[in-house]
Amino acid sequence: MQFGMDSEGEFMQAILALEDGRLFRGKSYGAQVERVGEVVFNTSLTGYQEIFTDPSYAGQIVVLTNPHIGNYGTSPSDAESVKPFIEGLVVREFSPVSSNWRSTEVADEYLERNGVPVIGEIDTRAVVRHLRANGCLRGVLSTDVSDPAALVAKARAHKTMAGTDLASIVTTKEAYTWDATEAKNQTGDKFLPADDAAAASPLNATMHVVAYDYGIKQNILRMLARENCRVTVVPAKTPAADVLAMEPDGIFFSNGPGDPEPLEYAVENIRALQGKKPLFGICLGHQLFGLALGGKTYKLKFGHHGGNHPIKNLETGKVEITAQNHNFNVDPDSLPADVVRTHTNLNDDTLAGLKHKTDPMFSVQYHPEASPGPHDSHYLFRDFRKMMEDWKK
């Protein structure tokens, strides 16, 4: 064990300083750098690499509640984007070894290579309880442990997430076509219920989907491809007219980091596209739908971040277990009468899905593409496909 040690063979110390002055001291892993961000927690038991690489986590220091992180290493095929987007990682125990037949790089080396600092050996449960009681807090993760007060001051000086347009930072710079045939883009999950398989599609014709990238996860693209869609990914600020000019069968609005409110350009685009093409939004996309339809969004006390949230589909009465990762939510009382609530989060009764009464558009607050998380909501991609088919008729 050589990693993280200083010249005397001691572990490098690290510190997590929160804006309210609470400090957690632990050991440093990953990159030996200092980062500032909003501290959020995620309760998923699996899928740390997907979390690292989910662009929705841009600007956030993530606390993982599963005490053992890194056990199965990392593999290029488990990445949700080109690189990790988390600002920093907070864990109870970080595995210095990896054990899995697909692993190509130990998690520690992977994060070091990508410049992400890690603090380990701290009481992560205490951090989570603190966040639960006090809401999201800004924090600094640093290996410079000499002046904690300065770190707390840094955390306080950091711009809060509310009001910041992070999507325009993480979005693709140029439009591109997603190639589903590339091996690294394959999902590899073969045990889906039979009626979910793409082959069962009644219309075998390919649909063209334009996807707005506010920080899109790869698995959304894989899922669309599985529904036999050709996907063109476009930058967040692409005007609606340019999208329509691509003659898509449907338009997708992706997940992404931060507050939806500053993304006025996106709201305008959605309003411009509403009723013209089938629209589907996930997470940030869903919040943007809420705003475009005349509703309001608000910040949750500590957000939803995990892989075990029960969502009730109000149309079927069935419950699906879902992956969640958001700090903002659409206020259902703010929505006009032509918007229907389709899904509810059973944990706290927050709005989890909506659709328009007449126009072909629907969105969900959670992550039907999973990765990480349960596959219960994959059917929504099928619904989108059907919506496009119906629209074509």
Add this chain to the structure above:
Amino acid sequence: MPRRNDIAKILVIGSGPIVIGQSAEFDYSGTQACKALKAEGYEVVLVNSNPASIMTDPDVADRTYIEPLTPTYVEEILRVEAEMLKASGKPGVFAVLPTVGGQTALNLAVDLADAGVLDAIGVELIGAKLEAIKKAEDRLLFKDAMNKIGLDMPKSMLVNNLRDGLEFAAKLGFPVVIRPSFTLGGSGGGIAYNREELMEILSRGLDLSPVHECLLEESVLGWKEYELEVVRDLKDNVVIICSIENFDPMGVHTGDSITVAPAQTLTDREYQCMRDAAIAVIREIGVETGGSNVQFAVNPQNGRMTVIEMNPRVSRSSALASKATGFPIAKIAARLAVGYTLDELQNDITKATPACFEPTIDYVVVKIPKWQFEKFPGADETLGPQMKSVGEVMAIGRTFKEALMKAVRSLETGKKGSGDSIEPRRLRQRLVTPSPERLAYLRYAFDEGMSVRDVARLTGMDPWFLHQMKTIAEELKAVESVSGEIDEHAMRSAKRMGLSDERLAVALKIDEKDAAAKVRALREKLGVKPVFKLVDTCAAEFESLTPYMYSCYDEEDEAAPTAKKKVIILGSGPNRIGQGIEFDYCCCHAAFALRDDGYETIMVNCNPETVSTDYDTSDRLYFEPLTLEDVLAVYEHEASGGAEIGMIVQFGGQTPLNLALPLKAAGVPIIGTSPESIDLAEDRKRFGKLITELEIPQPPGAMATSVDEALSGARRVEYPVLVRPSYVLGGRAMVIAYDDADVVRYMSTAIEYSQERPVLIDHFLEDAQEVDVDALCDGKDVLIAGIMQHIEEAGIHSGDSSCVLPAVDLTPEVLETIRVYTRKLALALNVIGLVNLQFAVQRGKVFVIEVNPRASRTVPYVSKATGIQLAKVASRLMTGQTLRELLPEQVAAGKDLGTGELYFVKSPVFPWGKFQGVDPVLGPEMRSTGEVMGVALTFGEAFAKAQIAAGLYLPTKGTVFFSVNDHDKKNVAELARKFVDMGFQLVATYGTAEALEDGGLQVERVYKVKEGRPNAVDFIKGDRIQLVVNTPRGQDRVFDEQAIRRAAVLARVPTITTLAAAKAAAEGIAALQRGDVHVESLQELHAARNGD
């Protein structure tokens, strides 16, 4: 869908006696189910033959039948209950819930359904339909179902003869796995590496399978093994409660594997595939509601995932998953079975979020099985597809290392730290071949510098787990190399790895007597103390309102004590022979009673199978090892609030008793009988002195700490002598020695002894009648709860003897003497609570054998027979109430607690089938794993019921073999005539035959085993004998009786060893011949008695 209002009454089927593969977990699940259904307002009827269970408490169900779990008796219960329902005029369906009583309940339901009984009576199966049960249980149907949904399974074929098996194995290549159909805990299964082994295992498996069928399967040895706990509701909502990863790879039965929750080495992609597969399996099999588990094997080289099996019911793993996550699977499953959907039910722990979710945890849970091969000399200790462990422990830690080390010390192996007996030359073999000592050899391998890669190759274990073990080994080395006093950093680091104070004392080379206390003091001086965290189902995302706690060495404590007056109850740890659920029953009762009295009840235990570790049982639950270090930490934590506090140690068997004195010395207020009294009763010298003062006879005894002392002691007290170690429960390593040679052999091989722990030697009273007494005492009054007469001869461990309440043929004088001695002793020891006494009656003279001022194994049995819940009364005595307040009438009457008009017979159940090659003879070493009770108006019928419930069928026709000792010869003819009158033939050895012929009976003579052939054993093997009556003859018993009993056990021929029992058997057979099938509910029996 809300509650089904069309159901009026529900029969819950229990799992019967504790056996290997079906332990206390089904008491836990059955109790939860009954309580949940009763709370829903259904009339709940329960049948279970096991009196030691909590579920058979009269207040758990509306009507409780302690009856044999056979189609005949359950059919009668269904008939009676259906009639009652009809007569009551209440509209509604009568339903049976067969999914919370293990394989026993499931098989019974299938038998009743197949026989058309359920349809004839009009009973509906809920939880799992017949078709689904069959699809999951029948290996061929299961394989077809998996093929249909595209899931991979190991290649396999069902065979029902040897030739097909050999042919298929030739195609598959060796090794081949053999799994008999429809057997418990993989009984009769095995792995064959060659043709010869295949023939042996396959023929045994075919024999044991009730349908004469085995599955031959491609070996997936060395693959990673996983299990998912799945819950589904009628609306087809499905959730996964827990993933479990086995530390041991495929090849070792899950019940014998160290298991870890959550799964540690699966990526999200692999885990979600497995989750999808598990959901697809429960849907395809068609388990409509409730819990199931699905097992998977994953090839570590390429990720190939195969389904191994699924259980369409709650299981051992679901009990573990419930305790590991805080999600009460059986309780939820029962409510789903009556129509609720998951989103309609609340998460019990958070009380704010719905039960329709998947628990997530922020700690690691490790389960380690407890084996007791030391009780079965000659048994093969290799672990394989057949389960051999008798119990298990679970530990919770923030990391795998912490949880593993906590679990290791929960096992109470008696080994300190590195004191394992390692045979270095066998290291590689011990790594390759799984055995109970595996962890010790892994540690040794790393100490010897082997690499993780090498060890992984030899063991097939995942390198991640091995790396964790290696880290622990390195940590210990680092501690060993500490020079001077250990500093805070090093101490905290070691404690965070779960290393106990005791283990650290060894590593720090502190060899004083209370070395662990030294380490504790040092640790506290450094400020290194455990904190307690909550099990909350959600990784702290939501606030939890249920105080279910575990310790760790993290930063924040979140379980501050309350200001209420409190009682801490120490549980009994892992299930083992001699310390089973009877003690858990007592602990639960203490919690129930004292909670009712307004105390905050606090349970400490580490056994995931039990009712005591249900967060519902006590107000606060600490899932912690029962060692001095861990118990003191809990005490100090609870006492820090300053509220009034007491601790109960007399209910959990020997485990908490061993801690009593050190706890008291550390300042813990022990309530009830004082630890000094408990110690006095165990201390031969001081107890002997007390007995002499009280003028109570006792067989002469001696103590020895060397072979010479043992020999002189044995000669002084006169042969035969009973030799045993001090301070053990369940008669571990206890023998009857007839001469010097026996004593020398015992002292040199059997056990360890020391100055503090000498060997005890007692004169053995031959041909005596043994009697067990349970009594209550408050220091002033003594109430005798039950005088139980043993049915087997003296010398057989009381836990292995059948016994009857009330005593059937003790004279009034003997009974009175027993009462007098009991009172004297209870008062002299100043018992506050329960006391158990064992007497031997030899030719009308009463001797005290031992006195245990604590709850005994028979407390639940006596409670159920008398209708007075002894443990509840006892716990109230401990908190200062008196017998005159609690049971005024009974104290005033001055009589024993009554059993009404009925006889209650308790019989043991043995695990012989699991241990081939073990001598099935009974002796002073306890071997039974569980017990059953038979209730009837006559002793005979009660005895017959108990035998049937224990799986031994008294014959109604055929031949009875008699071989009795000289003492019994004068009475044997009269008894044998009863059998002849019932149409039996007689076979006897020469001496006995003469006695029978003198009595005018016709008898066929047979040789004794050593006399010649054909002998008694040949007759048994040839199916020519249906019942054996063989009373012992002292020394010359050894060969004949062992051979006869072994043959009888293998041929499943009941063997009776006393004339009293033979008489009972005759009466029982008469009842069976009449076709009498009476069933009675406990509630009615108790009510009838109170009406007297």
